[in-house]
Amino acid sequence: xxxxSTRKRGLNATLIVVCQSMQxxxxxxxxxxxxxxxxxxxxxxxxxxxxxAAGTFTYALMQIPSGYLSDRFxxxxxxxxxxxxxxxxxxxxxxxxxxxxxxxxxxxxxxxxALVFAPGLMLISRQFRPDRRATAMGLYVAGGFxxxxxxxxxxxxxxxxxxxxxxxxxxxxxxxxxxxxxxxxGDPAPPKTGAKPPTWADARELLSHRAVWLAGFIxxxxxxxxxxxxxxxxxxxxxDKGYSLAVAGAVVAIGAALTAPSNFLGGWxxxxxxxxxxxxxxxxxxxxxxxxxxxxxxxxxALIAVIAVNSIFLQLYFGPLxxxxxxxxxxxxxxxVTGFSNFCANLGGVxxxxxxxAFKDATGSFDAGLWALSGMCxxxxxxxxxxxxxxxxxxx
Numbered sequence: 001x002x003x004x005s006t007r008k009r010g011l012n013a014t015l016i017v018v019c020q021s022m023q024x025x026x027x028x029x030x031x032x033x034x035x036x037x038x039x040x041x042x043x044x045x046x047x048x049x050x051x052x053a054a055g056t057f058t059y060a061l062m063q064i065p066s067g068y069l070s071d072r073f074x075x076x077x078x079x080x081x082x083x084x085x086x087x088x089x090x091x092x093x094x095x096x097x098x099x100x101x102x103x104x105x106x107x108x109x110x111x112x113x114a115l116v117f118a119p120g121l122m123l124i125s126r127q128f129r130p131d132r133r134a135t136a137m138g139l140y141v142a143g144g145f146x147x148x149x150x151x152x153x154x155x156x157x158x159x160x161x162x163x164x165x166x167x168x169x170x171x172x173x174x175x176x177x178x179x180x181x182x183x184x185x186g187d188p189a190p191p192k193t194g195a196k197p198p199t200w201a202d203a204r205e206l207l208s209h210r211a212v213w214l215a216g217f218i219x220x221x222x223x224x225x226x227x228x229x230x231x232x233x234x235x236x237x238x239x240d241k242g243y244s245l246a247v248a249g250a251v252v253a254i255g256a257a258l259t260a261p262s263n264f265l266g267g268w269x270x271x272x273x274x275x276x277x278x279x280x281x282x283x284x285x286x287x288x289x290x291x292x293x294x295x296x297x298x299x300x301x302a303l304i305a306v307i308a309v310n311s312i313f314l315q316l317y318f319g320p321l322x323x324x325x326x327x328x329x330x331x332x333x334x335x336x337v338t339g340f341s342n343f344c345a346n347l348g349g350v351x352x353x354x355x356x357x358a359f360k361d362a363t364g365s366f367d368a369g370l371w372a373l374s375g376m377c378x379x380x381x382x383x384x385x386x387x388x389x390x391x392x393x394x395x396x
Contacts (some may be wrong), residue, residue, distance in 0.1 A: 008187065013127040013139070015182040019083055020120055020140060022175035023113065025151055026090035029171055031231045032155050032249060033164040035238055040164075041099050045235075049357025051099075052231050053350045055106035055113070060346030062114030067339020075119035076188045080179065082115025087175040094168035118339045121322070123186075132271055136319070139264050151256075156249035207340055211328035214387045216344035218280065218321060221380040224348030225287060225373055226314060232356045233307075236366045241298060251304055255311035262312050267319030276320030276327070281384045283317040286310075288377035295367035324387065348376075 030037065030052075038048055069078055089109040096102050121140055128136040158167060206212065233255075237248035266283070270276040290310035297303050325337055352373060359369035 009127045012186050013124060013136075015178070015186050016079075016120060016124050016127075017140060018178050019079070019175075019182050020116065022171070022178050023083060023086045023090075023116060026087065026168060026171040026175060027113070028151050028230070029155065029164070029168055030093070032151060032234050032252065033159060033167070034231070034235055035245060036159065036164050041097070041102065043099055045357040045360045046354075047099065047357075048235075049354040051103055051106055052227070052353035052357075054103045055110035056227060056346050056349040056353055058107045058110030059114050059117075060110075060343050060350060062111050063118065063339040063341075063343035063346060064336070065339070066114045067118040067336045067342075069115075070119045070122050070339070071336055074188050075122045076186060078115045078119040079123060080183050082112045082119070083175065083179045085109070085112030086116060087172045087179065090175070091169055091172035094165040094172070117342055121338055132267075136267070139267070151253075156246040159245075206329050206337060209325070209329050211387055211390055212325045212337065212340065214383050215321060215325045216341060217383050218284070218380045219341045219345035220348035220351075221284070221376045222317070222321060222348065223342075223345035224352040224376060225291065227349035228352035228356050228369070228373055229291075229310075229314070231353050232360075232366060235360075236294075237303075239360075240295075240365050240367075241303065243300065247300070251307060254304060255307050255314075258308055258311040259314050262314070262316045263318055266316035270320035270323065276317075276323050277384055277388050279320040280317040280324070281381060283313040284377050284381040284384060286313040288374050288381065291370055291377065292374040295365070295370050328390070 034048055037043075038045075043051070066078070086109060089105055089112065093102065093105050093109075096105060121136075124140040125136045155167065162170075233252055234245070234248040237243050237251055238245055243251075266279050270279045273279075287310060290306050290313075293306050294303070294310070297306055322338060322341055325341065329337060352369070355372075356366055356369040359372075360366050362368075
């Protein structure tokens, strides 16, 4: 590989990650400013949970179609189309006052965000060697958590003079500028020469594999934890623990600062050791314990410590988990397998983004919902062991 080719791949990877970061910034802004949005619009925790679930539900439904399209067409075009829609809907979110229209906005946004995920993973994977696939996938998501550091560090300070609506407009406008740079400078990624476009018969064969379904359950748990905690953690710190929004933003920023590099680190360790399931298992074990402890600690130093440890392992296993089913079914239709994996993940996101709000309404706190998440992590750890016991002939 020439120096020019290496630089070009580096530029492509940087633009892809920054584009992903900016759309994650707009989505994360809704979670951080949720207490203000609820007060402004006049909605309950359950209604706020439905606001999150609406976008996550349509996002989940679009994962398999998005992955299928990524295998058939240029992922760059899908990626750009998804980002245009996502940023325009983030802009319009800031201009709406009706709860019904806000829910509709998020439902449509989920469709466009789905056109960002699987194509983006394929684009970033093509910038790395095949044996660095988990590293590439981890880097892709690290960008989203990196933007959350900026959001949670500066958001509480800026929301006073600007208001949450103007901040959302600023996020959307910045995202469009970065997208224009990628559309102009980024390389296209047409299907590989001689590659056979997937058929629905191929899809049925791939998705009947036990490893794909078992990994799908772990994906369900992964995003249930990530979405549930990301969406509700600021509210938990403010409403259950009694701290200010500024404190909540600082705690979430600390967590994001630890999560961002762990995405990349988990993929790198997995690729170096060749044992993605080990990274998945250790992560799930730590998550089960730390989530169980969150309701039990009230002092700020202890709460920060528990959330910090949780944040390190929250996405440490992202890249390794997406790589696991590919070890069994091959990489000919990566987009389709990735789409199914993220479909399962977002079913978990829908369940617990709404479910934690419902638990809050029913019990007056987030404790029961968090303990349910902890139990799900323990169940996913058992499923990880089951995948490791699949006979060798199940590998393709």
